[in-house]
Amino acid sequence: VHDRAVPGSRSNIDHLVVGRSGVFVIDTKAYRADIGLSGRWGEETLRCSGRDRSDLLRAAESQARTVRAVLADAGWYGGDLVVPVLCFVGSGWLVRPPVTVREVLICSPETLGRVVSGRGPLPRHEVAALARLLDEALPPRLISRR
Numbered sequence: 001v002h003d004r005a006v007p008g009s010r011s012n013i014d015h016l017v018v019g020r021s022g023v024f025v026i027d028t029k030a031y032r033a034d035i036g037l038s039g040r041w042g043e044e045t046l047r048c049s050g051r052d053r054s055d056l057l058r059a060a061e062s063q064a065r066t067v068r069a070v071l072a073d074a075g076w077y078g079g080d081l082v083v084p085v086l087c088f089v090g091s092g093w094l095v096r097p098p099v100t101v102r103e104v105l106i107c108s109p110e111t112l113g114r115v116v117s118g119r120g121p122l123p124r125h126e127v128a129a130l131a132r133l134l135d136e137a138l139p140p141r142l143i144s145r146r
Contacts, residue, residue, distance in 0.1 A: 001131065004138035006066050012141045013063050018131040021120030022081035023071070024105075025064045026112070029056065029088050036094030037101060044101045046086075047094075060084035060104045070137045076130065081122065087112050 001016040015026040033048040046053045064084035072079065085105045088097075098107035098115055107115065122130070 001135050001138070003141050004134075005141040006063065007138075011059070011063075013066070013138065016067065016131075016134050016138070017116045018122075018127050018134065019116045019118075019120065020122050020124070020127060021116065021118040022083050022122070023067060023078075023130060023134070024083050024085050024112075024116050025060070025067050026085040026087050027056070027060050027063060029086060029091075031088055031091050033088075034092040034094050035088050035097075035106065037099070046101060046106065048091075056086055057102060057104050060086050061102065064103070067134070067138075070134065071130070074133055074137065076133070078122075081120070085112065 002014070004013045004016065006013060013025060014028045015024075017024040017026060031048055034050075036047045037044040038047055039045045046057055061084050064082050068079040068082050071077075071082070083105055084103060085107065087107055087109060089109055091108070093108070095106075098105055098111045100106070105115065
């Protein structure tokens, strides 16, 4: 499911991928930057070419909370299987992706494919049902043309 409006907000969710291993809420960033981390384990700061971009982590976490709420409202309580993701396209890496900071998976497109296609606890019929639910509950973002 691609480019969905976040209810009550001007922001959007770039991609939602539902697979056997979970529900991935993917925020894609096309940054020509070196992606790295600083700080102690458990208190890392996301760095893009040396700049603190922890705001991107907070935004990804917020999008995942939105998806968890939509699923909970529909009676699905597997919120721990909802994974916020930052996928950096065209970036250099000072760490080896994928890496998780707080609850956010930080990856490249190549590593993302391996993660979302992995085995997991969701049965096939539930994967399809969750995808339909998210497709219906989160409307496509309307882009105004001027």
